[in-house]
Amino acid sequence: MWDYITERNSQLLYQSYQHLSLVIQCVLLATVIAVGLAVVVHRNPRIASLAGAVSAVGLTIPSFALLGLMIPVAGIGTATSVVAVTFYACLPILRNAVVGLAGVDSTLIESARGMGMGAVRTLFRIELPLAWPVILAGVRVSAQMSMGIAAIAAYVLGPGLGSFIFTGLTQIGGKNALNSALVGTIGVVLLALILDAMLLLVGRLTTSRGIRA
Template sequence: MWDYVVERRGLIAFQAFQHVSLVVQCVLLGSLLAVALAVLVYRNPTATSAANGFSAVGLTVPSFALLGILLAPFGFGITPAVIAITFYAALPVLRNAVVGLAGVDRSLVESARGIGMSRVRTLLRVELPLAWPVILAGIRVSTQMVMGIAAIAAYVLGPGLGGFIFSGLSRLGGANALNSTLTGTIAIVLLALVLDLLLVLVGRLTTPRGIRV
């Protein structure tokens, strides 16, 4: 296997970069959409329940099925991969963002409003910073989850390390089939660990000191 990796190190590095780039961009987009939706619904119990229900139901949709459905309107390539990965990336963040914002002590919010802060300023200066650790936990879960889904996106010819896995599985028993599958799988696991460590560092740098655990 070592010889297999060394001979293809350039291709592995390129596809690893593609994989990380796809995941990071989709997680960022999904997180922005999820937080924006959470801001709109967290004050309304009915809307909050609907958002949590959507998040729970969305996670039950098989990624293979969703990618297959997206093939009809978008065809093969990066578009269906981005849509599917962004969809799954947003779900854990949405749930955590709603929980985090709804869990902010209302007395702190009222105090901020009492000293003249507008609703928007209160949201940006008080509520979102206090909810940030919970939101970041959702982003970490989302990142780990979509690292695997990004590999499945190779089914629709999406970029990334999933190509090694599908290539190996398609010719099991053949030369280097197992090496190809293991290379893609191990590389994805290692990249997931690295991204999680980076998010832990981001949390340390961005969480207000007074609310760090």
């Protein structure tokens, strides 16, 4: 396996970069979308429940099926991969964002309003900072899940390490088939661990000490 890795060192590094870049960009986009939706719906219990139900149902959709259905619409390549990964990444973040925002003490919001803060300022100064640890937990789950979805996106010629896995699986019994599948799988796991460590650091830097305590 070591010889296989050294012979394809530059290709592995490039596709690892592509894989990590795809996941990070999709998770960032998903965070913006999901938190925005949560801000809109969290004050309405019925709509908030519906958002939770949609998140749960969405996670049951097989990724292969979604990718296949999107091919006629978005074609084969990066665009389909981005849409699919972003879709799945939104779901855990949306659920956690709704829960986090709903869990903010209403007396704190009323106190902020009493001090003259408007709705937007209260949202960014009080609600989102207090809900952030719960939201970030959803982001971490989303990032780990997105690593696997991005690998499956190689089915539609998406970028990343998934191509090594699919190449190995389609050439089972051939030379280097096992090495290809193992290298792709281990690479995805390592990238997932690296990204989770990065998110832990982001959490420590962006969460106030009072909330962490």
